[in-house]
Amino acid sequence: MTTPSRPRDGRLDPGLSAIMSERRQLINLAYRLLGSLADAEDAVQETYARWYALSPQQQNAIESPGGWLTKVAGRICFDLLGSARARRESYVGEWIPEPLPDRREWISTQPADEDPADRVTLDESVNMAFLVVLESMTPAERVTFILHDVFCHSFAEVAEIVGRTPAACRQLASSARRRIRASQPPAAPAAQRADVVREFKQAWQATDIDALLGLLDPDATVIPDSGGLVSSRISPIEGGEQIVRYVVDIADRLANLTLLERTVNGQPGLAVQQDGRIVTVMAFDVAGEKIMHIWAVRNPEKLRPWTVATQH
Numbered sequence: 001m002t003t004p005s006r007p008r009d010g011r012l013d014p015g016l017s018a019i020m021s022e023r024r025q026l027i028n029l030a031y032r033l034l035g036s037l038a039d040a041e042d043a044v045q046e047t048y049a050r051w052y053a054l055s056p057q058q059q060n061a062i063e064s065p066g067g068w069l070t071k072v073a074g075r076i077c078f079d080l081l082g083s084a085r086a087r088r089e090s091y092v093g094e095w096i097p098e099p100l101p102d103r104r105e106w107i108s109t110q111p112a113d114e115d116p117a118d119r120v121t122l123d124e125s126v127n128m129a130f131l132v133v134l135e136s137m138t139p140a141e142r143v144t145f146i147l148h149d150v151f152c153h154s155f156a157e158v159a160e161i162v163g164r165t166p167a168a169c170r171q172l173a174s175s176a177r178r179r180i181r182a183s184q185p186p187a188a189p190a191a192q193r194a195d196v197v198r199e200f201k202q203a204w205q206a207t208d209i210d211a212l213l214g215l216l217d218p219d220a221t222v223i224p225d226s227g228g229l230v231s232s233r234i235s236p237i238e239g240g241e242q243i244v245r246y247v248v249d250i251a252d253r254l255a256n257l258t259l260l261e262r263t264v265n266g267q268p269g270l271a272v273q274q275d276g277r278i279v280t281v282m283a284f285d286v287a288g289e290k291i292m293h294i295w296a297v298r299n300p301e302k303l304r305p306w307t308v309a310t311q312h
Helices: 016-034 037-053 056-060 065-089 128-135 139-150 155-162 166-183 190-206 209-215 240-249 251-256 304-310
Strands: 216-225 258-264 267-274 277-287 290-297
Touching (some): 016 065, 016 139, 065 139, 065 155, 128 139, 128 166, 128 277, 128 290, 139 166, 155 166, 190 209, 190 267, 190 290, 209 240, 216 240, 240 251, 258 277, 277 304
Parallel strands (some): 216 290
Antiparallel strands (some): 258 267, 267 277, 277 290
16 A cells, blocks of 8 residues: 655644545555446545544544555445446446546646546556456455455455455455456467557458458457447447457448547557547457457446546
8 A cells, every 4th residue: 555645743634635645545446446437436535525524533543544544445345346236237238347548648748636547557457357357256355356466455454344254355365366367368468469459450440351350369259338328239249250240330430430549447459539539448358369358338427537538
């Protein structure tokens, strides 16, 4: 965990400095736990609301305000994950974690902490393939794995958040690791992933069927996410040949669309722009020289960070 700045008496100022020193860390934690920037913001806001609901005496009695904030945020996210499962059962089509841009690709200078998307560190623990695997875990597995393996909290600390024993949390983390290993083939080098995505973009623009087939694994899948809010396929598209038919069907519309190479959750991806507005963000899972999965997010509610980026 990042060490917050502290006054001379060693205690964290319960005012603005608490927000400034811990908020980035909490947003990073909550996004990885929830897969949604909007939900992460809400969880962190609720965390601070609970801090300010404490009396000054209660705040001063807390030895580690940063640890207290993390524990409360973790519990809030744990509860939200349980209710999110029920909400997603009624979601129209497939639910995909919210994609995040690398804002450095959009603008060269920007005010510090301009948007929560700026404060999420885009490392391997937020790539889309990783987040999708997290979605398959139970809330307890997900919270335990992220807090212990990604944020390096002890099992004793995690146990207080998920209401299990440290030994049970150790087992949850082991189960989560097995899920990760079983679902993720060795990743291709970053430069190779970028080349494959670029070649896919060029082949799509040229309607080069042979090139598209050559880039797609025969068992590749495209998983769309529109939330029922815009026109889109709802069910996944399975198989390289079916995917090629799908992308060729919309190739005629590319004259009105612009394909942009963009970093999506820290990995090479594509953004589809129409009339200056991002309407689709595509994340790729590349193994070797083949595309295994494409996640195409069209739900406009999940594209808010991208809309903000294009306004600068």
